[in-house]
Amino acid sequence: MMEKILSRHFFNAEARKLSFYLNDGGYEAARNALTQMTPQQVADQVIRSNLRGLGGAGFPAGRKWSFIPKDSPNPRYLVVNCDESEPGTFKDRHILEWTPHSLLEGIIIAAYAIGASQCFIYTRGEYLHYARMLQAALDEACQAGFFGKNIWGTGFDLDVLIHLGAGAYICGEESALLESLEGKKGWPRLRPPFPAVSGLFGCPTIINNTETLSYIPAIIRYGGSWFAGLGTPQNGGLRLYSVSGHVKNPGVYELPLGTPLREIIYTHAGGIRQGRKLKAVIPGGSSTPVLRADEIDVRMDFDSLAAIGSLLGSAGIIVMDESTCLVKALAVLAKFYHHESCGQCTPCREGTGWMARILNRILDGQGVRDDLENLLRVAGNIRGTTICALGDAAAMPVFSFITKFRDEFESHVLQGRCLASK
Amino acid sequence: MSLQSFSDRLLSEISEILARYPQPRAALLPILHACQRESGYISRDTETAVAELVGIPAIDVRETVSFYSLLLDKPAGKYHLQFCTNLSCTLLGAEESVAAACRKLGVHPGETTRDNRFTLTTVECLGACDLSPSLQVNDDYYANMSAEKVNELLDKLK
């Protein structure tokens, strides 16, 4: 049985060519889906695969598709979230670079399943280079007749447009992404209505993550149950773990859901560089609660991480060794959320800047006794009161860093001394 | 001042972009990207002209341009150095690369050298944490930067 799906041909420049992909059985799944399956059968396979959204929230992909109202007279849209701005995550970039046709084939299948004839791929503006690679692949596929009018003579039309963002983390949030796609600033929308009911231009819209869609061809080809069997129960299949920070071999590792974090760090990513000791790991991108070194025996899947108070998020693993000053690390993250808060709703707009300023002051040795309580309180006041999840994302690291490494923070505040071993 | 100052090439690119979107406003970001590629930044006049093209109020274009960090409302140097200073890159010493670049170019982050060749900015995650510390110069990524590599690169770019 195959151990890798998407990463089989990573770092092989030939693999991004259509001819290579076709030789590998590419676009067969899409052709099968369109010619031999009903949209419902396609969706059923995806539901059976237990494939959960891989952009952060972990919502079951098949069920999301079912939210499209059956009777809407408006056109339906498929939007691919390829904004990938969560610090620590870079898997989508690898898909664009090495296996763009997996994504494109997944798009055909998903668009067929939801009845969309227009798809937008929203990529972050910094990925211009990678968007061009995707565009080249798309052009090849169009030439081959996989996109456009009347695909494979089924009467199904599909047009794909690659849309570049312009540098805003918030546009990875699905409703902000839609606003951005409509040419507006990326201010998240109030919900309900959810995008599946009223999304892009007020029409039913399904937004899937790049990685999610890229796995769909394999699911259709080998069946949903096969994919589900690759992972732990309720957490289907494989996923791409991005590993960065103080590891010997940072990169993307395609492993079954539920692979222990320790194994990912020490076996696949080669362990900590320079023989240092591990101090902390952020398991799922910058906004997920940090884990202490003694917590890394957790299985990397949605439920196991949630059980110990963290999140799988986008599976961007950031590894920090003993030389890391966690106050500094948190200040960097706080600066990030301050920079990226869209400014629409009060708690996030004012709170992210406040937290960043307190942390900077602490780093400057100007901390005062109440600072840590204040940080926790401000984070607590942001959490759960904002329009979108960015507020929560900004608050979670503050909670987890301060509660799990309180001594380091207190040492900084009270003694102006950093406990990190240099 | 308005559309007259747009080159024919740009105008035809814009009309091509407009044709691909179901609503003109949705084409705003691609059009702005096109304008920025043409002149290096988006001037207030360009904003007004684009607003006219897309058929939306000029303030809406202003809002959009000011919201996105990749859209510049003042010219950047020939080489726009964007150092990622997010967590993974900082962990591996991004700040040293930034400091080295600042020293070599004699500017602070956010500034442009007097000869308009380099603009140095620190940016948030570039989505290249495996290449940490990473640097984007215009559209190209540079991996595993260090003070020495920054100096080498700057020498080459000069």
Add this chain to the structure above:
Amino acid sequence: MSRPKDAMNRLRDPEALSFWQRTYVPEILRGLKLTAAHFFRNLLIHIFHLAGLWKDRRGAETVQYPEEVRGYSPRLRSLHRLTKRDDGSPRCVACMMCETICPARCIYIVATEHPDPNIEKRPASFDIDLGKCVFCGFCVEVCPEDAIRMDTHILNFAAYSRQEMVWDINRLLSNEPQRVEGIGEIRKVK
């Protein structure tokens, strides 16, 4: 809650007077002694003063106001003054808090634009009608800018007309604070 009640009881039941106290004679004698001592002391010192002697000793204990005054307490509420910024302009931003709280309604402010948008507002005129003022000090308490104070220790601002009792912004600004020294000490006024 016991203390007030306790005090009340004490008021009603004073300590019993002793026999000598009930006669009042010792207290009368003590009183006489005090006044007599002053009488003879003053008599003696004044006679010596006439003879040009003992000039450094005060004749009587009474203060010879207005030639002499006693040092005032820093808490004294005297004539108002408006405090100044470094450039000499009034600190007052014409917020009207003092005018609003003034129970005598003796403050009249007209606001106008300050050229510096960070200050924004200044008084075009600021009048206090001292003929109406009750010297409650609320204006000082309420001022958010510490722009008005009553620490000039000026008490003699009587005037011959009601109009002269109205102090305008220039007069109020020209008042200076009085340094507090020797509270209760008697000083000659030069």
Add this chain to the structure above:
Amino acid sequence: MPTLTIDGQQVTVSKGATIMQAAEALGIYIPRYCYHPGLRVAGSCRMCLVEIEKAPKLDIACYRQAAEGMVVHTTTEPVKLARQSILEFLLSNHPLDCPVCDQSGECDLQNFYMEFGLYQSRFLENKIKRRKAFPIGRHVMLDNERCILCSRCVRFCEEVSRSHELGIVNRGDRSEIALREGSQLDNEYSGNVIDICPVGALTEREFRFQCRVWYLNRAASVCPGCSRGCNIELHYNVNRPHQSGGKRVLRLKPRFNAEVNKWWMCDEGRYGFEFIDAPSRLQDFEIRTAQRTVVASREQAVQTLSDWIGDSIDRHGSQSLGIFLSPKLSNEDLYGIGKFARHVGIDCLDFRNPSERPGYQDDFLIQADKNPNTRGCLELGLYRRSEDSGGWMAGEIQRGKVRVLIVFLQDLALAPEFQQVLGRLERLVFVGSNRNGTAEIASLVVPSATYAEKDGSFTNFEGRAQRFERAVVPLGSAVAEADLVASVAVSFGMQREEFERERLLSDLRREYPFFDQEALNPPELEWVYQTPIGQERL
């Protein structure tokens, strides 16, 4: 029709109604900044967070729709904490400008902080500095430091005035209100953004530093600027006259009326009150002869007027008297004058100034007819139906038929038809509030009270009669027109009581069923755009 429970009270609301609307129906006030009933819901200030049972977290009342069986709490600890924290966030970068801010006293940031706030600052950082106090239009000042980014003004310019001048630029806590390059906030309705701004970010240039708002008194009124009859409030200062240089009426604010003007009014109306305290106001009775003008007492003037009317009737009959009314007069004044005219037999009446041209109008509030009570004049029949304008009266004067003309408010000297013939009159009487060309040549000038100085009602172009109440006392010797007529009418055997305000109104309603309207009930002050000023404390 969902039924829900808010703070233990049950209420049934229409489908699609929000929790905020349901709470309002129960009289429960939920604090808010970005929510305004006249604008699209933004949901961004998060001040109206409420607790909904079985919901995982607090939700905003302005957006969440009421659902059957929903149980909402607006005063529980989590809600209080949320409000405190939102206020703390809003204030973290808000300058402590209250002493110099014109909004203080009617500022929602102040009011809500006093009611729900934390009372102890835990913010030790430096506040963000922004551009302060600069004009962004003819009437509006912007202070970016004070702005809390509720976006009400932006939405107003998008949805109500549809002029799109304002936007929010940049992002995060660098966001601020900005105008399009080189443009100004100069639409016909720009003043409304001042009303809806919950803080002192947008303030009025005209009202700037004129008076602290807690010195202001309020009177319910009707805008006399055009025939729309927007419901307004007159804000006037009689407590501290020195602060505003003796001006009494300092600003007008729209008063909510769902049928007429909703929450809004136009700038033309808003700033059209200057005449009330203008130097051109007539304050004395003046009797003018060829040689000189003398100031007369009210008694003298009334006597003179009565004598002239009686004399003219005696010598030439009541046809020799003409009355030129004004559509700026109230229904009651018009009716009183008409009653008197009927009593003495004057039928030479009109109100249509032949020199008046229709003004600007739009499809929202502004009407071309700049008179507040044209419809009232028409309903009362105070004009000659056979003629298409008031110019016919010039002909009557020319022919020598009309010898004594009483002009109310209008400047007939401006009308070419009248310019030539006014000199032919034996007596020209001018009754008006402000000096004009007609007053200059009148042999008797009677100062009259403006709409701010008397009670009355105007009938708007749709036929809605609306009452306004007196704010200030008439300036100088000015009298209300009906009172003047009452004094004169006594000489002609009428009862003074017939001209009392309430009597005029009740007679009017009896005689003209048209005026028997619900809208004529006494107006109530409705504060919809701001919480009340704490006036009772002064």
